[in-house]
Amino acid sequence: MSERVVIALDAMGGDRAPDMVVAGAALARERMPHVQFLMCGDEDSLRPLLAKQPALAAVTTIRHTKELIGSNDKPSTAIKSGRNSSMRLAIDAVFEGEASCVVSAGNTGALMAIAKYVLKTLPGIDRPAIATFFPTLRGECCMLDLGANVQCDANNLVQFAVMGEVFARTVLGFEQPTIGLLNIGVEDLKGNEEVREAAAILRDSDLPIAFKGFVEGDDIGAGTVDVVVTDGFTGNVALKTAEGTINFYTKMLKQAFASSWISRLGYLLSRGAINNLRNKMDPRRYNGAMLLGLNGIVVKSHGGTDAVGFANAIGVAADMVVHGFQDKIRDDFERLKGMDEPDRSAAVV
């Protein structure tokens, strides 16, 4: 039995939109024949693109608007003046229940602001977080927050831990995902007050999560834990540092292979293996950052991605729908709420 999944797309968001969005949707449809699309954007641009993709056109509805959110628009402006933008219409469709999720490659700050404004956060969650997953020596890990919350208190971090755990369990398929708090050392005394307090809450709570304590930056790539929890400032820097380091290494490797005819020959022979590795590390594979903690599934694609990357972001959104991510996270926060209350009253006494 396959569920009917309607995916709302911000057809005008991203550097190469709307072409990249339509091409990505076409790829996604090939992989997931049961999805349908609600493309929000300029009909005049979308019609000719869809005309070339009849199989996609057959499962796509266009919601026309000429308006869009610019990549430099402030979040507050996006909320106020973007009521008829492609991004807003796509999010509204999730709110109205017309779509199960929304994918946008547009302005991240605006997407988070509009999604929070329209969909609201789930009960028990103060602030949504941005999460993504990427390759490690042990497989894949999930990290959050990646930039939605520049400053976080201990409770925010605890909530991120629970959200990340649900994501890793339901979407990445870990049976009992392990959780680590990103810090500058693993000893209890290390770090700032927020991480120390969050660690204490996670350690002492009866939450059914496998909290492993503090982890450090090098634990991300090592895959020491399945979910890495941090504030949005640190998480954003860590993610981009990892991306930058992979980019650096790849270019250095290319230079090394090109340095002599014998190493060029060596490259030709190992090309298959190196291409496999390159595919594994391909950032497009890991495209799709989840805005967790909202009353609705919202996935942000990298703005500069291509059709392959955008199709992967659509795949992430569809996975979250199919695996019932929203129900599970709601259940977990209900349980968390139930646990919190006696604790708090005890503290007051």
Add this chain to the structure above:
Amino acid sequence: MSERVVIALDAMGGDRAPDMVVAGAALARERMPHVQFLMCGDEDSLRPLLAKQPALAAVTTIRHTKELIGSNDKPSTAIKSGRNSSMRLAIDAVFEGEASCVVSAGNTGALMAIAKYVLKTLPGIDRPAIATFFPTLRGECCMLDLGANVQCDANNLVQFAVMGEVFARTVLGFEQPTIGLLNIGVEDLKGNEEVREAAAILRDSDLPIAFKGFVEGDDIGAGTVDVVVTDGFTGNVALKTAEGTINFYTKMLKQAFASSWISRLGYLLSRGAINNLRNKMDPRRYNGAMLLGLNGIVVKSHGGTDAVGFANAIGVAADMVVHGFQDKIRDDFERLKGMDEPDRSAAVV
């Protein structure tokens, strides 16, 4: 003309001390025939090691102590109870003017605490910072703070920028090093209050430094700026994330080469080029973190390093002495102080 440089060594600090320390000093002496060593540590352990290195023994004085700082000792304990430790004696030697600099592979927190307690910070500097340098696509960059200051205000960040600039100019040899503040976006509104305020100060100041505004995590490996300035929490995470990513990539590459006989053959042919690359990325090349902002040159070696890495840390310390780092940083903060004062009075009016 070569200056006589006496280097104080904490002979008991580091996972493989004192063997690694003596072997590292021997390597350093071969490269820098004019250095002399003051080794602080257990004479009974050091004598037999030095007996095997007569050239090194000829330029080495031992300052005996049986005491040492443990890798888990708290900084406060290290100050109070470590008065006769190998680390403390080595730092005392710099304070007394017997040595020009000190190198230790011991407990970082204790080293910073003792160094600050004994040597004090330079005039105009509120807090010392830990800096290091590492490879980028454009050569090398310097980053600070890497963990000495978990929370930093705007003034701390501005001081780090000046210290990093002096280091990049005098030791790394950049004529006019460019400075960037690490943030989660390059737009003025991005990030927390501290980085925004620091950026405003750096932009508006008449400091003779090339401030390039905000940079992001991926700019580190790209070499967008020569000096990356950040707080100790973010810097520590970024540094370790980069190290972890290189480790991850290297292992994945190894697996890729081993995946078939043809790729193994390819590896054999490109081995020379790949070894060159590996040497370039070798963390031992970049061993040696500088504790900047103190009345004396203090270099921290990685605790797990070997003789090659330790010799490089000694090299960094010697370079700082030879290039007159301390005088230059003192001059720059004198100038900074001169500039600050009219500004402040203007603000009060």
